[in-house]
Amino acid sequence: MVGEAEKALRECLERVPFLSIKRIRREPRLGSASADIALRLKTPDGEQVVLVEVKSSGQPRVVREAVNQLLQYRSKVPEAYGVLVAPYISPQSARICVENGIGYVDLAGNCRLRFRQVYVEREGKPNPAPQRRDLRSLYSPRTTRVLRVLLLDPKKTWKLQPLAQEAGVSLGQVYNVKKLLVDREWIRTDEEGLRLVEPSPLLTEWSQNYTYRRNAARDFYSLDAPPEIESKLATACRDRSVQYALTGFSAAARLAPMVRYQRVTAYVSGDFGGLVKTLGLKEVPSGANVTVLSPYDDGVFYGAADINGIQIVSPVQAYLDLIGYRGRGEEAATFLLEQVIQRQW
Numbered sequence: 001m002v003g004e005a006e007k008a009l010r011e012c013l014e015r016v017p018f019l020s021i022k023r024i025r026r027e028p029r030l031g032s033a034s035a036d037i038a039l040r041l042k043t044p045d046g047e048q049v050v051l052v053e054v055k056s057s058g059q060p061r062v063v064r065e066a067v068n069q070l071l072q073y074r075s076k077v078p079e080a081y082g083v084l085v086a087p088y089i090s091p092q093s094a095r096i097c098v099e100n101g102i103g104y105v106d107l108a109g110n111c112r113l114r115f116r117q118v119y120v121e122r123e124g125k126p127n128p129a130p131q132r133r134d135l136r137s138l139y140s141p142r143t144t145r146v147l148r149v150l151l152l153d154p155k156k157t158w159k160l161q162p163l164a165q166e167a168g169v170s171l172g173q174v175y176n177v178k179k180l181l182v183d184r185e186w187i188r189t190d191e192e193g194l195r196l197v198e199p200s201p202l203l204t205e206w207s208q209n210y211t212y213r214r215n216a217a218r219d220f221y222s223l224d225a226p227p228e229i230e231s232k233l234a235t236a237c238r239d240r241s242v243q244y245a246l247t248g249f250s251a252a253a254r255l256a257p258m259v260r261y262q263r264v265t266a267y268v269s270g271d272f273g274g275l276v277k278t279l280g281l282k283e284v285p286s287g288a289n290v291t292v293l294s295p296y297d298d299g300v301f302y303g304a305a306d307i308n309g310i311q312i313v314s315p316v317q318a319y320l321d322l323i324g325y326r327g328r329g330e331e332a333a334t335f336l337l338e339q340v341i342q343r344q345w
Helices: 003-011 062-078 091-099 132-138 141-150 160-167 171-184 199-208 226-239 248-255 273-279 315-323 329-344
Strands: 022-025 037-043 044-055 083-086 104-107 111-115 118-122 187-190 193-196 214-220 245-246 264-268 288-292 306-307 311-312
Touching: 003 022, 003 044, 003 083, 003 104, 003 111, 003 118, 022 171, 037 171, 044 062, 062 083, 062 091, 062 171, 062 226, 083 111, 091 104, 091 111, 104 171, 118 193, 118 245, 132 141, 141 160, 141 171, 141 199, 141 315, 160 171, 160 193, 171 187, 171 193, 171 199, 226 264, 226 273, 226 311, 245 248, 248 311, 248 315, 248 329, 315 329
Parallel strands: 044 083, 083 104, 245 311, 264 288
Antiparallel strands: 022 037, 037 044, 104 111, 111 118, 187 193, 214 288, 245 264, 306 311
16 A cells, blocks of 8 residues: 555656655654655755655545644654545545645545645546445445434434434444444534434435335336325225335425426335235336335335325435436435425434
8 A cells, every 4th residue: 555655646746847756765753653654855945855644544534533643743843744645535535634734645646735836736536446345334225224313313312222223223233334424524423422413425425325226116007197096005005004105206296396297106015916906007018107116125114204194205215216216306306305305404
């Protein structure tokens, strides 16, 4: 990693025609501590010492710790300029560096260095190797149950055990979610417990790692109009004690009406076969106006509410199902976010 960091530093510095590297040392001693790399640069108005911390993660919590370490180095070498190198520096992590007067370089090609007459900035390069393991852990079916609880009421402070009970998951799963959210600085923890402080980036990242196609879908055609289909579905499920909830445009029409829709979408738990005849549905390969989703996890029902006698998924679940939906799904999701979800935060 240090070798890759050194190469990335060189590539960034070589963009400055009046700058030259006089010396590079690894792990120079700074009293009782040592930086990962130290550079001595020649500039038009004198020499500049640069001290570098190399990290294997660019998550905000790790970046903040590295910045604090670089500030300590600078207290020992006041004329030094501190730089952080990591595989990828997100905009959030970059802000932490800038606010503290620390430069950064990442292996994706993003960088910002500012000292003496030197100013180099390059941004917008995507993460070439996103931490898939972290994403899989945070957005797996079971762990997203915890996210649903937190997003439903971000202002609430939770102890781990009650949070696990509310989400219906193990204490270990809650602990893993806590660690991943702490690394992103999306939750705040104190003696009272943990609280979600950055719901917006959490929902955004979740939506980028979600697709309603995780659910098993069956498409049907009905002669009835959407309101009639939805009413009949609600009655049939209620009579048979079947768990269900409308989602997609069907939910958005009740939570934040915006677009006309001709297709009913609903989650139905268990075997739907017995309801097909009752509802007069015909399964079709194309031209469907009813889609029944068998939920990939029962967490989709968390926060569902009764609106005029019909069960509707939570606004968060409706948003997730709409944002990647063809047609005007993204438009409806954005309207739902602005008119309902963000106002609850």
